[in-house]
Amino acid sequence: MDAIKKARKWAQRDPEFADYQVLIRLAKALESETDFNVMDLYTLNGKSFELAMKMLDQWRLDRYANGNTVPLGSSEHSAFLLS
Numbered sequence: 001m002d003a004i005k006k007a008r009k010w011a012q013r014d015p016e017f018a019d020y021q022v023l024i025r026l027a028k029a030l031e032s033e034t035d036f037n038v039m040d041l042y043t044l045n046g047k048s049f050e051l052a053m054k055m056l057d058q059w060r061l062d063r064y065a066n067g068n069t070v071p072l073g074s075s076e077h078s079a080f081l082l083s
Contacts, residue, residue: 003054004030010051019048026052030059 004027011020022040029036041052 019044
């Protein structure tokens with residue numbers, strides 16, 4: 001994931017910057033499939049928030065490409081949303 005690698009490089013430059021701490025926690029949560037507090041994203045500045053969205057997008061596409069998730073258009077997913 002390019003966005004996760006970029007976040008890690010940013011964090012190495014200034015590991016104490018709060019935005020980077022949030023991005024690293026997000027990266028770890030995505031890689032380990034653990035919980036992440038979405039409200040933390042609202043503390044990010046614009047550039048960091050955009051990177052977080054890229055991380056989420058790449059993670060979602062990777063999961064779909066690897067068959068680890070149900071496509072949004074599937075009947076099972078649609079039935080879940082409508083129930």
